[in-house]
Amino acid sequence: MDVLNRDQAKERQALQDTIYVIGGKWKLPIINSICNGNKRFREIERSIPGITTRMLSRELKEMEINKLITRTVTPDTPVSVEYESTDYCKTFGPVIMAMIDWGIAHREKIKER
């Protein structure tokens, strides 16, 4: 395999790795919501119309395991739970921004017709 093909394979691998981590319908919207300052479960839920409590619960758990977010329980009355994005999570910033830009341009393009 020559240098060019080695790079292509590496890039394909990297692309597929990323898809593996943030694939699915909800992970990026959740990350985006939390990065926008939403901390509470119901707050995040409301910020993403269509998501169910079950999906949100599952995704948050998985993302906590993968160190993308932290879950902090404050045992006051009433108990409050706060989710926050880790620095690692914030490295998705450029990916999310690129996708937002594309989505906005896409809508503009459709509107034009």
Place this chain on the structure above:
Amino acid sequence: MDVLNRDQAKERQALQDTIYVIGGKWKLPIINSICNGNKRFREIERSIPGITTRMLSRELKEMEINKLITRTVTPDTPVSVEYESTDYCKTFGPVIMAMIDWGIAHREKIKER
């Protein structure tokens, strides 16, 4: 809804639009492969280990319908089929690059441990 929230809703919508268009396991790797100069069916197939002819065939059809790629048949003997990315498809460049960058950094990070 105030200005800030309107923006958040717009960004979330754009993000979800993009996920809708390029979601799934194979679309971005296929786009990337074609943008890297692979034109022939088997060539693309070989460049993406693990993909089946069925998935590749299905995705290529859908992407052709959505004007992301063109399919050109040259009726020589033997018949040759060439796929090429459209300019519209190339607008995914920044998204793909951001994801490749993330994937590479992700591997580096894992290697470190």
Place this chain on the structure above:
DNA sequence: TTAGCTGGTATACTCTGTTATACTGGTTAC
């Protein structure tokens, strides 16, 4: 002539992401 390339299609199946709906236990407000 037989093996292997091309560009796919056909059939059947699995799997899991996703949805739908209901429910819990504790707290606060009216």
Place this chain on the structure above:
DNA sequence: GTAACCAGTATAACAGAGTATACCAGCTAA
């Protein structure tokens, strides 16, 4: 006391993305 909020869990079912395997017709090089 009852309605509504919080942070979820439980159960069941579904749809479709993805896999596995075989096969086709036409061509070609050994």
